[in-house]
Amino acid sequence: MTAAAGQMTLPGAGNAEKFDYVMDFLKMMAGNEYVGFSNATFQSERESGDRNFAIGYYMKEKKCFPDGTDMTSVLDFYFQLCAIEVTCESASVMAATLANGGICPITGERVLSPEAVRNTLSLMHSCGMYDFSGQFAFHVGLPAKSGVAGGILLVVPNVMGIVCWSPPLDKLGNSVRGIQFCTDLVEHFNFHNYDNLRHFAKKHDPRREGGDQRVKSVINLLFAAYTGDVSALRRFALSSIDMEQRDYDSRTALHVAAAEGHTEVVRFLLEACKVNPEPRDRWGSTPIDEAVQFGHNDVVSILQNHLEKNSTSDGSDTKTQP
Structure with a gap:
């Protein structure tokens, strides 16, 4: 989906130009914190991407790509995007940009429209945690995105963005300690999407400031x-x-x-x-x-x-x- 979006965002552009476009966009989301690229990861993704190629050809058969699209080029672009590197610090700024309605809290620059943020958070909430997404939405109730490198990007709308990284994964490809952290967080604070202050009085609300x-x-x-x-x-x-x-x-x-x-x-x-x-x-x-x-x-x-x-x-x- 991301690669196809890149095709339609910059029609006629080469992969290098598209990649630079995405990198510049991510750096704006990260407030110019670290966003890099791992060539070793890119080569590994491309060499072991048989399943992605199979899905790509299936999508091509079903006319999912615009006319004239070079599917191999699209997959190369996709593998490049899979090799983008961030740190917990830079990714947390990206999460904070989403939590802040699309405005980067470091630079004050609007990076995403409110509609784009809403759509992104909706996707994260419904399918951001692989096959665990339903249970995560039930127990944690916050939009999140998991990665097989062991990271979880969590957004608390209008409050903050969090990124935690712990490589040990469960059988669904999610960070074991990351999920535990998210679960503990909403058990302590009233961040769950359906927490109600009247009925969850025992939970803390950090959004309420004391007099001092x-x-x-x-x-x-x-x-x-x-x-x-x-x-x-x-x-x-x-x-x-x-x-x-x-x-x-x-x-x-x-x-x-x-x-x-x-x-x-x-x-x-x-x-x-x-x-x-x-x-x-x-x-x-x-x-x-x-x-x-x-x-x-x-x-x-x-x-x-x-x-x-x-x-x-x-x-x-x-x-x-x-």
């Missing part, structure tokens, strides 16, 4: 910026935390990162999170002022280049937010 949740969120965010922990900041961004939150002095994570000279954090906040580059704290200082005061010239350059780039692309000077 925002205070903890600001503290954790600014501490991650202070220590230069980009991984923690990435997790916060994926959790839909406001990356422009301010403390009692109106200082942001960008203020703190600039004052400490953490260039990677500054780049992440500017480029991935699209935060305001010129917020002012209670004393009127901007992140550039902080970097200048503490002698972090590399941070000053990053901030100035970002401001100049945005000013050029907007066709006007960047405005300072009070």
